Amino acid sequence: MAVGGSFLLRPSLLSAGALQGPLPRVNGKRLVYHLNALAEYGKNPQGGVSRVAYSDADRAAREYVIGLMGAAKLTVSIDAAANLIGRRPGIEPKLPPLVIGSHIDSVPEGGNYDGDVGSMAAIETAQALSESNYPLIHPLEVIIFSNEEGGTIGSHALAGELTEKQLSQRTNSGKTIAEGIRFLGGNPEHLGAVRRKRGDIAAYLDLHIEQGGLLEAQHANIGVVEGIVGISQWDVTIEGFANHAGTTPMNQRKDALLAAAKFIESVNQVVTGSQGRQVGTVGKIQAFPGAYNVIPGKVVLGLELRDLEASKIQTMFERIRTESERIAASTGTRFDFAQVNSIVPALTDKRIRQLIEDTAKEWGLSTKSMPSGAGHDAQEMARLGPAGMIFIPSVGGISHSPKEYSRSEDIENGANILLHTLMKQDRVQ
Amino acid sequence: MAVGGSFLLRPSLLSAGALQGPLPRVNGKRLVYHLNALAEYGKNPQGGVSRVAYSDADRAAREYVIGLMGAAKLTVSIDAAANLIGRRPGIEPKLPPLVIGSHIDSVPEGGNYDGDVGSMAAIETAQALSESNYPLIHPLEVIIFSNEEGGTIGSHALAGELTEKQLSQRTNSGKTIAEGIRFLGGNPEHLGAVRRKRGDIAAYLDLHIEQGGLLEAQHANIGVVEGIVGISQWDVTIEGFANHAGTTPMNQRKDALLAAAKFIESVNQVVTGSQGRQVGTVGKIQAFPGAYNVIPGKVVLGLELRDLEASKIQTMFERIRTESERIAASTGTRFDFAQVNSIVPALTDKRIRQLIEDTAKEWGLSTKSMPSGAGHDAQEMARLGPAGMIFIPSVGGISHSPKEYSRSEDIENGANILLHTLMKQDRVQ
Numbered sequence: 035m036a037v038g039g040s041f042l043l044r045p046s047l048l049s050a051g052a053l054q055g056p057l058p059r060v061n062g063k064r065l066v067y068h069l070n071a072l073a074e075y076g077k078n079p080q081g082g083v084s085r086v087a088y089s090d091a092d093r094a095a096r097e098y099v100i101g102l103m104g105a106a107k108l109t110v111s112i113d114a115a116a117n118l119i120g121r122r123p124g125i126e127p128k129l130p131p132l133v134i135g136s137h138i139d140s141v142p143e144g145g146n147y148d149g150d151v152g153s154m155a156a157i158e159t160a161q162a163l164s165e166s167n168y169p170l171i172h173p174l175e176v177i178i179f180s181n182e183e184g185g186t187i188g189s190h191a192l193a194g195e196l197t198e199k200q201l202s203q204r205t206n207s208g209k210t211i212a213e214g215i216r217f218l219g220g221n222p223e224h225l226g227a228v229r230r231k232r233g234d235i236a237a238y239l240d241l242h243i244e245q246g247g248l249l250e251a252q253h254a255n256i257g258v259v260e261g262i263v264g265i266s267q268w269d270v271t272i273e274g275f276a277n278h279a280g281t282t283p284m285n286q287r288k289d290a291l292l293a294a295a296k297f298i299e300s301v302n303q304v305v306t307g308s309q310g311r312q313v314g315t316v317g318k319i320q321a322f323p324g325a326y327n328v329i330p331g332k333v334v335l336g337l338e339l340r341d342l343e344a345s346k347i348q349t350m351f352e353r354i355r356t357e358s359e360r361i362a363a364s365t366g367t368r369f370d371f372a373q374v375n376s377i378v379p380a381l382t383d384k385r386i387r388q389l390i391e392d393t394a395k396e397w398g399l400s401t402k403s404m405p406s407g408a409g410h411d412a413q414e415m416a417r418l419g420p421a422g423m424i425f426i427p428s429v430g431g432i433s434h435s436p437k438e439y440s441r442s443e444d445i446e447n448g449a450n451i452l453l454h455t456l457m458k459q460d461r462v463q
Numbered sequence: 464m465a466v467g468g469s470f471l472l473r474p475s476l477l478s479a480g481a482l483q484g485p486l487p488r489v490n491g492k493r494l495v496y497h498l499n500a501l502a503e504y505g506k507n508p509q510g511g512v513s514r515v516a517y518s519d520a521d522r523a524a525r526e527y528v529i530g531l532m533g534a535a536k537l538t539v540s541i542d543a544a545a546n547l548i549g550r551r552p553g554i555e556p557k558l559p560p561l562v563i564g565s566h567i568d569s570v571p572e573g574g575n576y577d578g579d580v581g582s583m584a585a586i587e588t589a590q591a592l593s594e595s596n597y598p599l600i601h602p603l604e605v606i607i608f609s610n611e612e613g614g615t616i617g618s619h620a621l622a623g624e625l626t627e628k629q630l631s632q633r634t635n636s637g638k639t640i641a642e643g644i645r646f647l648g649g650n651p652e653h654l655g656a657v658r659r660k661r662g663d664i665a666a667y668l669d670l671h672i673e674q675g676g677l678l679e680a681q682h683a684n685i686g687v688v689e690g691i692v693g694i695s696q697w698d699v700t701i702e703g704f705a706n707h708a709g710t711t712p713m714n715q716r717k718d719a720l721l722a723a724a725k726f727i728e729s730v731n732q733v734v735t736g737s738q739g740r741q742v743g744t745v746g747k748i749q750a751f752p753g754a755y756n757v758i759p760g761k762v763v764l765g766l767e768l769r770d771l772e773a774s775k776i777q778t779m780f781e782r783i784r785t786e787s788e789r790i791a792a793s794t795g796t797r798f799d800f801a802q803v804n805s806i807v808p809a810l811t812d813k814r815i816r817q818l819i820e821d822t823a824k825e826w827g828l829s830t831k832s833m834p835s836g837a838g839h840d841a842q843e844m845a846r847l848g849p850a851g852m853i854f855i856p857s858v859g860g861i862s863h864s865p866k867e868y869s870r871s872e873d874i875e876n877g878a879n880i881l882l883h884t885l886m887k888q889d890r891v892q
Contacts, residue, residue, distance in 0.1 A: 298721060326767045
């Protein structure tokens with residue numbers, strides 16, 4: 035097995051004879067069996083799961099996962115942020131750990147692959163290494179991050195970014211984040227203890243379903259993630275004038291919803307008007323007062339823009355704002371933009387991307403470089419060390435839905451690429 | 464005073480000497496004083512009133528109005544539908560009555576002119592006739608209709624159109640319509656008793672604020688209402704596919720809100736695309752699931768079309784439906800239309816329109832023929848006999864708002880035209 039020319043191999047590994055004997059590979063059947071078993075926790079009658087973070091189903095599923103970690107010979111602990119951590123010693127115990135992982139909490143009425151595939155594959159990776167007695171130079175940590183869907187809370191805590199304000203936020207479980215962390219065995223008063231700094235991890239690797247339809251459309255087996263897109267969100271308020279829908283002639287109206295309609299179209303035109311993989315969405319809208327017979331005097335809508343380059347998000351926003359001024363002038367309305375969220379893009383490590391490419395090639399799998407349009411724990415982990423993400427195809431591009439699905443062979447392929455990229459990364463200096 | 468050539472004058476009137484002495488005219492100061500006094504009932508701190516039908520404020524205001532009716536020498540009764548009726552005898556007591564009136568209930572956070580002007584002017588008309596000892600040949604009824612804003616309920620009952628289903632509807636007061644009628648002194652079990660049939664009234668006249676900006680824009684003093692527009696309302700459901708707003712490429716989306724935006728624009732284009740005074744409005748919208756980061760999979764919106772001709776409403780709707788098919792095809796969505804309401808147009812009486820024109824001319828006031836874009840009790844009363852409506856200007860075209868306003872001189876002018884049109888109509892055979 036060759037590693038790309040520019041990477042150095044640790045002499046200690048070559049002399050350790052670790053590469054003798056059959057190379058480890060994951061047990062695909064077992065991996066899929068674990069996925070199906072996990073799907074029982076929070077299962078919905080109509081398919082999929084509602085295993086929202088901090089729910090009873092979440093806690094029960096974590097108990098199941100602790101059992102799997104034990105079977106994979108990992109030493110399990112729960113940190114103060116309620117992350118589940120399974121640790122395997124390395125040949126050089128003082129080196130920072132390699133970290134692999136994902137999450138098992140779901141959105142309400144979610145599917146059985148988002149997070150679950152990466153979590154089960156990370157444990158399977160540890161088990162395959164263990165069964166082959168394959169030694170890693172670095173210690174290995176398998177982390178099942180707490181509450182990914184509610185804002186990558188567990189990895190946020192590792193990066194030292196979790197705020198007091200966030201701790202008191204109410205979650206889909208009905209509990210606040212602080213209550214939820216305690217419910218899962220963490221301690222929200224000792225979050226400082228989990229904080230890691232840059233260099234505290236040797237690398238982070240994450241296998242995940244694509245949650246989009248690009249790999250399937252292009253018949254690619256493996257997505258090599260270039261980075262995780264930045265996300266900017268705004269509340270856009272459009273002020274017109276509410277008036278009687280029967281007595282106000284068409285040319286005397288200041289219809290905030292008509293202005294909103296023109297705005298939604300212009301967002302779509304700006305976003306699709308240039309080359310690239312940027313996306314833009316108006317996902318929520320409210321019209322006031324909201325009656326058949328009253329011209330809407332006010333509309334509030336949610337605008338979201340995503341791209342791998344922060345500058346592209348900014349450029350799109352400026353164009354959209356210019357369009358809004360034109361629409362305001364033609365409809366007698368006024369636009370106001372209030373930014374509610376801004377997550378900066380996180381790039382993955384170039385060398386790790388190359389390792390994933392090389393590994394996929396060795397396994398005869400086709401690859402495609404692509405951004406991750408969704409936020410992930412990798413975004414936080416990239417602050418602490420080099421990070422990489424491996425995508426496998428999502429059938430129909432569907433995610434956050436009971437219809438979410440990835441094929442067993444893709445799951446097995448992805449897990450083997452995770453395992454072997456990890457083995458390569460272990461030997462990179 | 465000359466009456467249009469084609470109308471017959473009753474010989475009995477000419478011989479009665481009723482036209483001797485000074486002609487009655489309204490007391491404008493008193494009329495505005497009554498309007499201001501009425502504004503105290505349900506007054507809001509920020510201006511205007513919330514005197515919704517069946518509320519305590521509504522009942523208290525009706526007590527005040529009963530007092531005014533008494534002062535105008537009207538004999539007051541409350542019918543089973545809780546309409547307040549003030550009656551004045553005519554020279555020929557067996558003739559069907561002339562009816563004038565309006566309503567004093569308001570929308571939530573409404574103004575002080577919609578309904579109130581017509582109600583106070585109708586009572587002022589009776590008082591002016593009384594003070595001049597001016598005899599009408601017909602009996603006169605001043606009717607303050609119950610719950611106009613909640614669906615012309617009082618006049619609906621007179622026309623025999625109030626259904627059992629409506630009686631159990633919850634209103635803005637918190638009471639059902641049946642409970643509200645009882646609260647105001649009516650009896651929902653005896654609604655049959657109030658029902659009138661065609662010919663039971665000699666004519667109906669209604670003074671109302673325009674609630675639009677046409678009279679003001681054209682510097683006209685008096686609007687001669689050609690009819691009350693028909694109103695058709697639909698719930699439009701747009702089905703797309705809800706998906707992840709980060710991972711779904713722009714060209715793989717079935718965005719129901721983008722389709723809705725195109726639809727809202729096309730409604731505006733169809734309605735403004737032909738000559739005429741038709742109006743069309745999308746006043747309400749909901750997007751599901753309604754989050755920044757989810758492409759809306761479903762939108763439900765409210766479409767309303769109004770015109771004086773039912774056929775024009777139908778033509779517009781057909782065009783809009785054709786547009787929706789084009790939009791559905793281009794966005795990968797599906798449109799469904801469910802009609803929720805249909806009120807047929809009601810034309811006013813041509814002879815009464817001419818009387819209003821003539822009267823305004825005599826008073827040196829300019830007129831404009833126009834449809835009423837809003838629904839009114841006159842719509843129901845037109846089923847029972849010839850009906851006419853007189854509009855006065857609304858400043859800024861604003862209505863259903865604390866900012867609703869009509870000038871005192873316009874109110875006085877309108878009341879005099881009501882009074883003198885009534886006197887002319889009284890003599891028409």
